[in-house]
Amino acid sequence: MKQLIQNLKTGQTLLEEVPAPLVKTGAVLIKTTKSLVSLGTEKMLVEFGKASLIEKARQQPDRVKMVIDKIKSDGLLPTMEAVFNKLGQPIPLGYCNVGIVTAVGEGVQDIQVGDRVASNGQHAEMVCVPRNLVAKIPEGVSDEEAVFTVIGAIGLQGIRLLSPTLGETVVVIGLGLIGLLTAELLKMNGCRVVGIDPDVNKLDLAAAKGIIALNPAQDAVDKYVTDLTGGAGADGVIITASAKTSDIIAQAARMSRKRGKIVLIGVIGLDISRADFYEKELTFQVSCSYGPGRYDDAYEQKGMDYPLPYVRWTENRNFQTILQLLSTGLLDVKPFITEIAELEEFDKIYGSLGNSGSIASILTYPERPETSKVIQYQDISFEGRKGVAGIIGAGNFTKMTMLPVLTDISLKYIASANGLSATSLARKHKIAFSTTDYKEILRDPEVDLVLITTRHNQHAAMALEGLEAGKHVFVEKPLAIFEEELNEITQFFSTPRNVSLTVGFNRRFSPYIQKMKTLLGTAPVNIIATMNAGFIPAGSWVHDRHVGGGRIIGEACHFIDLLVYLTGSRVSAVCMNAMGNNPAETTDNASLLMKFENGSTGVINYFSNGSKAYSKERVEVYTQERTLVLDNFRTLAGYGFKSFSKMKSSQDKGHREQFRRLIENVKTGGGPVIPIEDIINTSKATFAALQSLREERWVNL
Template sequence: MKQVVQSVSGGEVRIVEVPQPEPTATEVLVAVRRSLLSAGTERAVRELASASLLSKARARPDLVRQVVHKARTDGVRTTLAAVRGRLDEDMPLGYSATGVVVAAGAATDGLRPGMRVATASAGHAEYQTVPGLLAVPVPDGVSDQAAAFGAVAAIAMQGLRQAEVGVGGTVAVVGLGLVGQLTVRLALASGLRVIGVDLREWTAELATSGGATGLVEAGAATTEQIMELTRGRGVDAVLITAATRSSGPVTRSAEIARDRARLVVVGDVGLELDRRAFYERELDLRFARSYGPGRYDRAYEEWGVDYPAGHVRWTARGNIETYLDLVDSGRVAVDDLVTHVFEVAQATAAYEALAADPRSLAVQLSYAAPTEPRADAVLLQPRRASSRSRAGLIGAGLYAKATFLPALKAAGWADDLAAVTSAKGLSARHLAERNDIPLVVGTAADLIGRDDIDVVFVLSRHDSHAGLVRQALDAGKHVFVEKPLALTQDELDEVVAAYRRNSGHLFVGFNRRYAPMVGHAKKILAAGGGPVTVAYRINAGRLPDSHWYHDRRQGGRIRGEVCHFIDLASWLVGTAPSVVHAYGGGRGEPGLEEDVSILLGYPDGSTATITYCTGGNRSTPKERVEILGRGHTVLIDDFRRLEVDGREVRRVAAGKGHQQLLALVRQTIVGHRSEGREIEASFVTTRTALAAVAALTGLAEQPSIPPTRAGDDVSVSVPLGS
């Protein structure tokens, strides 16, 4: 399918072919008919992307601070690679469209194939996967052209709701671009008197033709006109829909507002304000967040959990519905706002018109994609003939691009990468283009089912790991899966059963076992006897609330990250733990806590303490491992510094073992190395992590680690030699 994207680094717009996406249970797949270019938002995005690196830094000082911190903790080379990876991306454009439902997820309510819907938060593409609560049925009386305004109109509607002005009140709309014009028309349909203010005469005239009083901004003269229109009181509310770095629109709004009026910021404007004007009139400054309640809420958008109408009457979906109803009743008209229509194949011309024509207001793209579901793949280059094992990647996120692919190539896999797939397709295409991977496949099932794929690398979200591993093993593939292997005991049991009944190799991404410094430490410890004590401290750092790790479907940080440290501790000791204690910080949902201490007891008397903390200073290195016993003290500091018995060892390479693990995977698959007990240790690690979660949730006080296979002793041996 065709999708419109923009280079993050240079701002170039292009049309690319990507596989048709597959909806989740809470999404619908939509064949798009019209999509709307938001003049203000998309101009701003393009301008930022086209700007120099210095200009980007000035526009986003928060990101500059993150880069500086990463350079201090991870080193300049790693940071530069991450920055280049971020800049060398294509981003989808667009967020307001309409089309026909092709397929509906099982958890979408009231949506079915063949239904016309207005969509939000999905880009300019022939097919979109849209959250069910952001796909709103379109009445028969509303054209595709009008329905495509749905998401942008909801932004205007949310600003109007924040103003809280009753029938008969007067509002001023400052900034008469597309969102401003929609705000004017929605306010008029709500029974309000509307004054539109802009620097351009033609937009003021357009507002007047719609029934408002359009004024060209002229400072004191405009203020005087507004006072005359409001009997000397000023307006009841001002909706600021301008887009400028200047704080002028907000300052001017304070001058035309009545005492205790509301000022609602809808557009992206400067906010360097003089307190006195707001204090003297006790003005209420508010902000409207996108389409309305539910926007940026993971439960609403991703999980499909709607708010009860008795508590939240007007959600993002409700605002789109209201706009469509107003158009259907004839109280709001928008067709005259459309200045240009282009076919999607001419999308670059549409953006050129948006940039070159100062009177371009609502520019739309049209589509004619079939409404029947289809599975497809995109061949980027001729397939390479090879007698060796061919590999396919499931997942194309930042970790895959910045860390995994470089390590995979360094481990000798460069010529064996045959296909890649991702949830949305665009990231897979970008990764394929940059890494000479010939084929982009539509779904994980399609990739696993291909006869020309022998090895499957699973790098997708955590909740998909166990199912994909099981499917790939049953399809006769060798499988590498990033941690975690499974999120529940049932998932783990199913994976183990699939491994036992098939002949394919299975590897888990517990790469720290294979770090050069860990290998050196194990050789030293192997020379002595007796128990060891491992103290492992992790300065993990806090994650924003929007991070996907906070999605309970993904298992949280203990299952998803702490398993790494459990694995390394047991690998260093050399046996599986027999007892697990876990203590949480008491913040957050049980089992998803972020601050946790785990104590592992081993049959030989060894112990390991894992302290995972999110509240440390950002300048503190992330990982510190100290091993005492067998006559030695070994310190590994963030896998960049190794100290043995108080002396720094400089001849051992730094790194966390990604390349070494992937080289081992390759050697095993091609037959140059026999399969060891690594996978058995990975099963034990996963059971241990699940036992730690059980201890935190109160399901077990001292969970024991069950045998890996029937008849095995609980202390499955982990080889000390690599």
Template sequence: MLQAIIKKGKVLAEEVPSPILSKGEVLIEVSYSCISAGTELKSVGNSGENLLMRAMKQPDNLKKVIDLAKAQGIAKAFSKVQQKVKYGTPTGYSNAGVVIAVGDGVTNFQVGDKVAAAGAGIANHAEYVVVPQNLVIEVPKGLDLKLASTVTLGGIAMQGVRRADLRMGEYGVVVGAGILGLLTLQFLKNSGVRTIVSDIDENRLKIAQELGADMVVNPAKDDLVKAVTNFTGGNGTDAVIFTAATPSSEPLSDAFKTCKKKGRVILVGVSGMEIKREDIYQKELDFKISTSYGPGRYDRKYEDLGHDYPYAYVRWTENRNMAEYLRQLGEGKVKLDLLINKVFPIDQAEEAYGSLQGPDKPIIVLLSYSPKEDKGAFARVTVNPEFSSRKGVLNVALVGAGSFATAMHLPNMERMKDKYALYAVVNRTGHKGKSVATHFGAKYATSNIYDVLTDDEVDLVFITTQHKDHAALVLKSLQAGKHVFVEKPLATNQEDLDKIVTFYNDGSNSKKPFLLTGFNRRFSKHAQEINEHTKNRINPLYVSYRINAGFKAASDAIHEHGGRVVGEVCHFIDLISFLTNAPLVSISVDKINPTNDQVRKDDNIAIVLKYQDGSVGNLQYFSVGNKNYQKENLEVHYDGKTIIMDDFKKLTGYGLKVKELTSKVSEKGQYEELLYMHEAITNGNWAITLEDMAQTTRATFMIQNN
């Protein structure tokens, strides 16, 4: 499918795999999408700047890069930034089209429904999009999808009007006569508000007059404050809705000055934020922010998981705001005839964005899409037709092109070109999959897992998706005869784990593919060195393992599908089990009792593991510690000897001499585990036994359910 991509100061239509539908989502064949002249043009401009300028403008992103460099090294951090710059980012957040499929749990929509959709990074400029159900709105009968594609902008403008809370007969000033300002004007007029519009563009002021503005003011020619004061009989306006985008603080200062005592200013757009106390203090003004489309925005439970707010308590959610906008459009109470200037087909995306930067800037530009006969023919895109399989080298299909896989596993594979070759990339969003496939030289990218499962050239399926999908993908891949590497955890529930174990223990004599779960710590140089000393011990081990895991908010997705115990603690149980080399016979668990909801019980736990040989593992996993303290500390005590491992950076022995291992970054065995995986597939020796992987996974279920 074609999708608009921002890349190096331009917007280009690129062929990418179509997205894959998941639970709670709606698959839409897009008919029209609306370009946001403000937000998107800013992103286009930023993409054309050098890295230094971008870093200065985006300090939060710079901090992320610095943190990545500290954790994984400068080279990997720089490589990740280069990928982002080179391959660009998808754009768009407002479109309309026809439903062609719905995911499990979706009951409000069915195939054939005409809908509009919202969401940055979701409702993209693309021929097909997958959108969570709470960000999809049914289009009223008779409403042109061309008009409905502006739904997101309508929702933003409507939320600003709701925040202003203006009543019939009151005065309202709209600063900025772009799309948001002109929609705001119409909402205010529909509510009986006497409305003044301010802008420095005379053409847009003329449109505002035609749409019913009671007065228009060009602040470049006339004094806005005086004009508003005169129009309101010397009292000032009840509220200002600021929809302009400017780095200057002066327009905002003027907005305050136009207000009556106890008035209010609502910031919908962008402004310089040097607020003068004298502008707001004497009149006791309220300054409010309007957050995007309304309640539910930036709430993951609402947007991604489909949890609605009770109608009686939250009358206007973002979905209900956008539905009301479409209703008013359908009834002709909001008019876009004067606002939609141009429509370009998606393959002319560059020209469409270019038109917004010319001297006669249009207010609304749309992209159009032609319906396709075959809705399922766009999952796969070939990026390297010259790819050639090599003898002795494993062809890898990466499933899930997330940040860890692209920053850690794939660079490690590149260092082992004699052992691994990235052959295919499977990802639910097409652009990311294609970018990764191109960067690392894969033959193709796809969003359909069956493309790789039925491809005889694929030797190893490398699964790095969300935890909840691991077990199902493992089983499908094994049943297809593919060797499998899966990042931890192997499964998130006992039923799924049992299915994988049953696959191997079905009584058949057929040769089964190999499986490795990414319990990488046991393969690290530090763990291997410790094991060299402890494997010949006389008495059992006493192991103390402390993990300063770092705080995660209660709403973070990391707590779902088994949480941090199933998803992270498995690492540490596996390492202790590796060192004891004995079956686990009992588990004791205790958790803290927090006094409020800021801290969770299940990521502040003390675990005692007892092994058949008498060894004891004492594991302390907590999130209440300070982030500047080291993350992991392992102490192994036995036979009058002690070995200390500090955060996989340093190894120290007491009562014995250990190999000197020091490094600036933690070396946790991700590179070495790939060596062991290759050895297992090549020579038939499992890197970790199935029983060990199952034992560790079962242990996490017991701890989580304790």
């Protein structure tokens, strides 16, 4: 299928051929008929892509600080590589979509195949959208009208935050599409509306809708509003403009009445004068997109609706409101349509984005044959080869860590749920096929190695599917996030198998760790390992027990395996303590004390509250009056060793060596690169750690 993307590195807007998505649980699959180009939002993305690296940095000072902190902890070259990889990631364009439902995911009851719907789907021939971001289109509303649903909801949410009442005077600053829609909705609400914009065409459109239209270049807008309101000032101001300066927020404050309200929908400078707001006791609020539920995974991805008596207007109910207003004819969007172009002719719109006097531009999608879920990008024969691999997952780990170090391997497939990320990597790394259906990889007899880098909740099931299909499997940590999943894999290996399972416990393969292992010998040791893991917001999927498993299961497992390797022994008991009163599953400031079968002891400090400028990982080993200190996998210092004092080089956490050994073993039939008993022991230790914290006791494995 065809999809519009923006390359932030080159600044190009491209129509890419990508595999069609599969329908997901709780979502619907939509065949697009129309999509609306959001001139404001998409113009910002396009212009950001075309900007120089220095200009990009100036536009995002917060991210520059993050880059500087990463340079301090990880070094210049790894940091710059990460930055350029991020910029090279294509961004899908569009969020105003109309189409026909072609498939309905499990759990969706009120939408049927064949329904016409509006959604926040992208500019693509097929889109898969969660149920709460989809609304049915009433009879009598054309596709050209319905395509305004989502962008109309943005204006509507700003109005709901303002809470204007009948007869109030409201100023709308910025009469782009959202501004015009907002002004018209305010008129319906019984408000006297003043619209401000320097564009004469937009002012004429506003005036035709009964809006008082003012040009700031010609009219003394502050004085006009003051005179219009008898000296009181506007009851409310909604800012839908886009500007880098703070002049607009100052203007909004000047024209407001005492105790008035200002709501920001657009993007402007926010250097606010305290005096302006203090003297009038003004209220200022930023509106979040389509309404309550936005960016809440529980609402958007899991379909958990907010109860109507307590949250009257969610983003989906805002969608429905716009569609209802279109159906009754109260909202007339047809005058805003300035151009319609076929998808293949997208450059007619994007070539002069925002500079042609356009208000609303619509892309239309011609009828095409059924789109494929597998796209071939390289014509390569894999017949008779060993070490033919398929990758499931095209996220950051695949892109920035795994693919750069995969050598001597034949990459036949890469799969991702949306198709776009896999397609980008397939082109860059000369992978033969991109797909949205990972089962294509499992069905192909030429594939003998499957590499899984999806979200944590999919690891165990996909790994087991791959093993049962007769493939060697590599799965990025963790192997499992629930004991039941681990038991199934343990049962699989209860009898001899001719396939291997490898988990991405790469640190044991680092040259620093290999050196430490050689120096330590076999005597019992005491180890203190500290992970300065960094803060992750509470709403992230990583903390979700059913998706990420939590950071102890999902990340601390790295160091548990590392201690298993350095001690030469498996964990026999675990006791964990944590800061605060968070549930065990969501803690990310904890200390794990571990006993090993050979008498060694280990402490893992997993902290998220440290400085990002400090080293991320540190390992200290004490044994027989000797000490080893590893700092961030960049330097190793030895104390008390006759033949060793220091080792230093660029950061190396062992990824390249782990994959080299794995691929060699797949080709030659060698054994697993990590004993399956070690892998299972590490997973059990993470579960025991959570149990220990809940029950406040040592837990034996």
